[in-house]
Amino acid sequence: MTAHTWRNWSGTATAHPSRIARPRDEGEVVDLVRAAVAAGSTIRAVGAGHSFTPAAATEGTLVHLDALDRLEHVGPPAADGSRLVTVGAGIRLHALCRVLADHGLALENMGDIDRQSLAGAISTGTHGTGARLGGLATQVHGMRVVTADARVHDVGPDSPDGGADLFELARLSLGTAGILTAITLRCVPAFTLTAAEAPLPLPHVLESLVDLAVADHFEFYWFPGTDVALTKTNTRDGAAPPLPPLRRFLHDEALANGVFEVTNRIATAVPGLTPHLNRLAARALGARTYTAASHEVFTSPRRVRFAEMEYALPAEALVDALGEVDTWLRRSRENVPFPIEVRFAAADRVWLSTAYGRPTAYVAVHQYHRLPYARYFRAVEAIMRGYDGRPHWGKLHRRRAADLAPAYPRFADAAAARGRVDPSGVFANSYVDQVLGAHTEPTPAR
Ligand SMILES: Cc1cc2nc3c(=O)[nH]c(=O)nc-3n(C[C@H](O)[C@H](O)[C@H](O)COP(=O)(O)OP(=O)(O)OC[C@H]3O[C@@H](n4cnc5c(N)ncnc54)[C@H](O)[C@@H]3O)c2cc1C
Structure with missing residues (x-):
């Protein structure tokens, strides 16, 4: 018997996590991941629960990152006025917009609501509209992620030793790369x-x-x-x-x-x-x-x-x-x-x-x-x-990994990176196994 019931915003997904955790800092996230691995259990982060799919559902430990919502760093302006901004991954988009406005900055593009967490929104490919612009994940420049080895990886597009692959996976992975604790975004001057x-x-x-x-x-x-x-x-x-x-x-x-x-x-x-x-x-x-x-x-x-x-x-x-x-x-x-x-x-x-x-x-x-x-x-x-x-990974559909794979030219790379950073499936749930495939044996980094 489990004590908790979790339900998403739309009521289309329910789960019974064995434990609900609210870490106060990155160190506590590391401890939670280590404990889940040691217990042979699973662990998943949840944002605002605004996915219609059971993307965040788990029978293991459900982690709320609301306390990891601080502004960490604002970089110097680039030639076009944009700046790299690092924030806690649990920050809600409405709070992020306020913080950015205080620094004369903004997100380049957004979807139609601001209730989501930043980590949750990028993890499912949340997007707005604009034929010259990409979704939120395209604005991500770097991130810190706690992977199944209970280590914090600080990764970006040019990171060595498999770090770049981890970055590519983690900026849209449905939580399968690990738990995101901080995200660096390219932000534009307020407009x-x-x-x-x-x-x-x-x-x-x-x-x-x-x-x-x-x-x-x-x-x-x-x-x-x-x-x-x-x-x-x-x-x-x-x-x-x-x-x-x-x-x-x-x-x-x-x-x-x-x-x-x-x-x-x-x-x-x-x-x-x-x-x-x-x-x-x-x-x-x-x-x-x-x-x-x-x-x-x-x-x-x-x-x-x-x-x-x-x-x-x-x-x-x-x-x-x-x-x-x-x-x-x-x-x-x-x-x-x-x-x-x-x-x-x-x-x-x-x-x-x-x-x-x-x-x-x-x-x-x-x-x-x-x-x-x-x-x-x-x-x-x-x-x-x-x-x-x-x-959309966060909205209802009936597709399976076998028929999604041909639709994504880099699907196999994502699966291989996932296998490397989470060989035992500690970040898996039945939804990600359905859409990305049950976790695979690790393959060596290129
Ligand atoms: C009313 C409404 C309007 C919406 N409008 C849009 C829209 O305009 N455009 C659009 O594209 N989508 C839209 N969506 C979908 C929504 O943006 C996505 O489903 C988004 O993922 C929800 O964010 P969340 O914080 O609620 O994440 P959750 O649903 O809680 O989680 C989503 C995924 O992210 C993972 N995750 C969460 N936090 C972390 C973390 N710290 N580290 C690793 N993984 C994590 C979860 O495990 C899960 O797999 C809308 C949804 C609703 C209900």
Whole structure:
């Protein structure tokens, strides 16, 4: 019998860790890892529990790193004004943004919320939107990681003796490289964003993607069954007036959260109303333009609970893939009162990044937490697989290591590095064994 129950934000994963630990410093993390290895047990760090998959789940020791949240170092400015900043890996993104702002700095790009821990966000490949930019892991320059030998490794892209491989794995490893205790990020000078939000006809948006996606940060939401795309175009250092606080509250809290919860409850009780509610929602969240600090524009509160699956596609496959999703939704008449979200990212070189080696379009499907999602997500997953889609590691999907491996050119390198730093699988859980393969025998470093 175990004493603890852990549940993730969306309620889609539960675990019963034998122990919950809250180390106060790196030394205590080392002790915890040593103890887990000696006991032949497992150990995993958890951030904010915002992954929809059981990425953080463990029956062994669950480690909260909330105490490792300090600013450690701010480096000198590079020629472009960026600086390397080292922070405790457990810091939450909202706290990190405040610390950076105090130093006149910011993250280059962010996803749509700021509740995650930094370590958790990079470990699953969390990303925002911007066709010239990568996800959070691409902003990582170095890290300290406690591996299964109970040693602290301080690694970066040029580290000798297998350190560079450990770095490549650890900056997106679902926790399989070890426990991250500190992360060094390349941060840019603080900037403002002007957000231009506008409903546009979906066919127009799909025809104009090449032009629209050249913006610094472009994304759109599409409510199933409608022909409207709610576009959001964020431009750096713009000059629109800020939103009056009451308008911001009405949009972000009342419409996007309060009323949205009510429309979802109605859609759950009376599915026949969903197409009308979707049309209403697409109209209600109308046009607005405002300027604010970058992190205030990138992120907003998400209080309506949902389940999510997100697929990364080669950017050129987006229009055809969305067309197939539309056809399936219309044929199946699936009850979906949540919008589909489309974002963009540049190709990157992070081994297990969903944008590895190709300009990427992300398609995220959501379902209200009181409605079933399995049939919808299965159908969309089948479509996305047909376009060589890669699932977000922190969002729901049904893929396995055997069929993910061919989608990632560096999959075997990641597996080999994992085998070397964690030969007995002390950082494993059933989810990472499912998606990365059961831990392998160590292979010698190149
Ligand atoms: C409302 C909502 C909005 C979201 N928006 C976006 C978005 O815009 N873009 C996007 O890409 N994703 C998004 N996500 C997904 C989310 O960013 C990821 O799932 C992220 O991993 C969650 O961070 P976390 O701190 O909650 O990590 P957790 O879910 O707690 O953990 C994630 C993984 O990181 C590992 N981990 C945590 N800490 C450490 C550590 N110190 N060392 C080693 N491994 C560690 C865990 O073991 C686990 O494998 C969203 C999720 C929700 C619920």
